[in-house]
Amino acid sequence: MHPRDLLNEAMAGLLARPVRSVLTTLGTVLGITTLVVTLGVAATAGNQIVGRFDELTATSVTVEVPENPFPLVDWADVGRVTRLRGVVSAAALAESDQSANLSVRSNDVVDPTRVTDQTLTVVASSPGLPAAVKGRMVEGRYFDAGHIARGDRVVVLGRHAADMLGITRLERAPAVFIGTQAYTVIGVLGDLKREKSLASAVMLPPAVGKRYGLGTVTRVLVNTGLGAAELIARQAPAALSPGNEALLQVISPSSPTRARDAVEGDVNALFLILGLVSLVVGAVGIANVTLVTVMERIAEIGLRRALGAARRHIAAQFLLESTLTGLTGGVVGASVGIVVVVAVCAAKQWTPVLDVRLAVMAPAAGAVVGLLAGLYPALRAARMEPVNALR
Amino acid sequence: MPEPVILLDDLTKEFPADPPVRALSAIDLRVERSDYVAIVGPSGSGKSTLLNMLGLLDRPTSGGYRLDGIETTTLKDSARTTVRGSRIGFVFQSFHLLPHRSVLENVMLAEVYGRGSRRGRRERALRALERVRLSHRVGFLPGRMSGGERQRAAIARALMGEPALLLCDEPTGNLDSRNTHAVLDLFDELRAQGLTIVVITHENEVSERAARRVRITDGTLAEE
Numbered sequence: 001m002h003p004r005d006l007l008n009e010a011m012a013g014l015l016a017r018p019v020r021s022v023l024t025t026l027g028t029v030l031g032i033t034t035l036v037v038t039l040g041v042a043a044t045a046g047n048q049i050v051g052r053f054d055e056l057t058a059t060s061v062t063v064e065v066p067e068n069p070f071p072l073v074d075w076a077d078v079g080r081v082t083r084l085r086g087v088v089s090a091a092a093l094a095e096s097d098q099s100a101n102l103s104v105r106s107n108d109v110v111d112p113t114r115v116t117d118q119t120l121t122v123v124a125s126s127p128g129l130p131a132a133v134k135g136r137m138v139e140g141r142y143f144d145a146g147h148i149a150r151g152d153r154v155v156v157l158g159r160h161a162a163d164m165l166g167i168t169r170l171e172r173a174p175a176v177f178i179g180t181q182a183y184t185v186i187g188v189l190g191d192l193k194r195e196k197s198l199a200s201a202v203m204l205p206p207a208v209g210k211r212y213g214l215g216t217v218t219r220v221l222v223n224t225g226l227g228a229a230e231l232i233a234r235q236a237p238a239a240l241s242p243g244n245e246a247l248l249q250v251i252s253p254s255s256p257t258r259a260r261d262a263v264e265g266d267v268n269a270l271f272l273i274l275g276l277v278s279l280v281v282g283a284v285g286i287a288n289v290t291l292v293t294v295m296e297r298i299a300e301i302g303l304r305r306a307l308g309a310a311r312r313h314i315a316a317q318f319l320l321e322s323t324l325t326g327l328t329g330g331v332v333g334a335s336v337g338i339v340v341v342v343a344v345c346a347a348k349q350w351t352p353v354l355d356v357r358l359a360v361m362a363p364a365a366g367a368v369v370g371l372l373a374g375l376y377p378a379l380r381a382a383r384m385e386p387v388n389a390l391r
Numbered sequence: 392m393p394e395p396v397i398l399l400d401d402l403t404k405e406f407p408a409d410p411p412v413r414a415l416s417a418i419d420l421r422v423e424r425s426d427y428v429a430i431v432g433p434s435g436s437g438k439s440t441l442l443n444m445l446g447l448l449d450r451p452t453s454g455g456y457r458l459d460g461i462e463t464t465t466l467k468d469s470a471r472t473t474v475r476g477s478r479i480g481f482v483f484q485s486f487h488l489l490p491h492r493s494v495l496e497n498v499m500l501a502e503v504y505g506r507g508s509r510r511g512r513r514e515r516a517l518r519a520l521e522r523v524r525l526s527h528r529v530g531f532l533p534g535r536m537s538g539g540e541r542q543r544a545a546i547a548r549a550l551m552g553e554p555a556l557l558l559c560d561e562p563t564g565n566l567d568s569r570n571t572h573a574v575l576d577l578f579d580e581l582r583a584q585g586l587t588i589v590v591i592t593h594e595n596e597v598s599e600r601a602a603r604r605v606r607i608t609d610g611t612l613a614e615e
């Protein structure tokens with residue numbers, strides 16, 4: 001028997017009952033759609049989580065400077081880190097236990113209806129802090145090298161700290177009191193992506209910070225380009241404190257690929273089971289209908305046997321019919337699934353991640369489902385004796 | 392002397408039952424090339440059983456059956472299928488045309504399981520339809536045609552591949568007298584062209600047209 005003839009007969013068999021063929025396909029369409037949607041959305045969602053993970057952490061390097069008889073890192077040393085290839089921004093910070101809970105107040109006019117005294121953290125930083133925490137100046141500006149050199153009594157407030165102190169505008173150069181000392185507020189820093197706790201802190205120039213035990217650098221925040229974190233993590237200590245690099249502690253991001261695997265593994269296992277269950281349901285549907293079709297076409301089977309069809313020809317035809325049914329379901333299911341994944345992504349403003357293998361494997365899976373579902377009915381058809389089939 | 396088309400030797404068919412049913416008992420039959428044989432007999436006498444034997448649709452319990460010189464009783468299932476497909480054309484009482492396929496496609500179906508080439512199949516089918524004078528119904532679906540036309544389409548299908556034997560089981564059982572005439576005229580023509588025809592019938596009109604009548608009673612044959 002010529003393969004073209006086999007295909008012809010199978011197609012004619014399916015097209016003879018178009019409505020039934022379409023309905024038979026539905027189960028597989030549902031199964032494959034579920035599978036493609038679940039896998040597609042899982043992959044996309046997994047990628048989103050990893051994407052955020054990448055943005056936040058994969059480019060953040062922190063160098064901790066321990067207490068030491070002499071300062072390990074000088075404020076000016078940060079400049080050397082900034083010049084390293086792969087560093088996007090860097091800033092030095094000084095924090096101390098002594099300055100962690102200072103009483104800060106917005107002016108010396110005591111308003112009885114309002115509690116203006118706040119307990120806030122005070123830190124000192126190098127001028128590059130806004131970029132280093134990936135924040136922006138909501139109001140005013142950050143202090144610069146000039147302020148530091150002149151020893152200006154200026155501060156920048158974290159946005160939350162400014163809210164708590166009731167400072168919203170800077171036109172009239174508001175002042176804050178740290179203890180008894182007055183400082184001019186020149187800026188408000190907000191929208192921090194890193195070191196979010198600084199939103200409720202008061203930032204001082206290092207020259208002024210000495211007064212509160214903030215004279216020496218305790219931490220250096222570094223942001224790198226994508227993929228450069230590992231290298232910078234190795235180079236930064238030497239750049240900051242040549243000869244003492246072993247004393248510095250570097251905190252660098254964990255490998256992003258492992259994070260991705262962990263996320264996808266969990267999500268996929270659950271969704272895969274769902275899709276596979278739907279596929280089994282689809283297979284049972286095809287098997288059922290094909291069996292009914294075989295029983296209805298006993299006379300046709302008898303005729304074909306009389307015309308010289310061997311058992312394997314009969315089996316092949318029914319197998320091909322069920323396989324084509326499954327394949328059609330797979331193709332339609334894959335298409336619908338991809339459309340749904342794209343729609344979900346559009347709704348969630350995600351970037352769809354469509355695995356080409358999935359688009360190819362889904363129809364193939366449908367065909368395999370059809371093939372397996374057709375095995376028993378095809379066997380029944382082939383086993384029929386021509387005499388009985390023609391009776 | 393050439394081989395006969397059919398040579399039955401002591402052919403017996405028993406159906407397992409309690410007691411066993413001996414549908415054919417020790418039958419001898421010889422049908423020469425371009426013979427036209429009618430097999431007649433009352434209901435339950437074994438006509439269909441004999442046709443199933445002749446058409447290689449069922450195996451005898453014992454005895455020999457040479458078709459066109461080939462001993463068929465020792466053949467394996469697949470070889471019997473090949474012989475059946477290539478040497479026997481079947482005509483059934485209920486036509487057995489596929490309802491969703493055109494007349495032409497139904498006729499072409501006869502070659503689907505053969506070893507022949509696909510090339511020229513359409514032309515051969517058209518020629519077979521010409522032989523049964525159905526050239527004007529080539530694209531019709533079977534449901535749109537009269538009983539006589541349907542049976543002629545079925546005969547055209549049986550003629551594809553030039554069979555050695557045309558086996559007909561009550562070919563006019565579903566036809567009125569006018570259509571019966573048309574089919575019988577066609578048989579005469581085919582026989583004149585050298586085809587061997589065996590017809591099972593209980594209609595006198597059909598059996599009288601045949602050159603030879605064989606009566607079967609309780610599984611035994613007798614020439615008339």
Ligand SMILES: Nc1ncnc2c1ncn2[C@@H]1O[C@H](COP(=O)(O)OP(=O)(O)OP(=O)(O)O)[C@@H](O)[C@H]1O
Pocket residue numbers: 406407408412413414432433434435436437438439440441
């Ligand atoms: N599969 C079977 N099992 C048991 N007995 C059978 C079987 N097939 C046929 N028979 C018996 O064999 C005998 C011959 O049956 P067959 O069908 O050949 O008769 P027939 O001459 O074709 O009758 P009709 O004219 O009614 O079609 C009958 O008695 C029938 O009951």
Ligand SMILES: [Mg+2]
Pocket residue numbers: 438439440
């Ligand atoms: Mg009968």
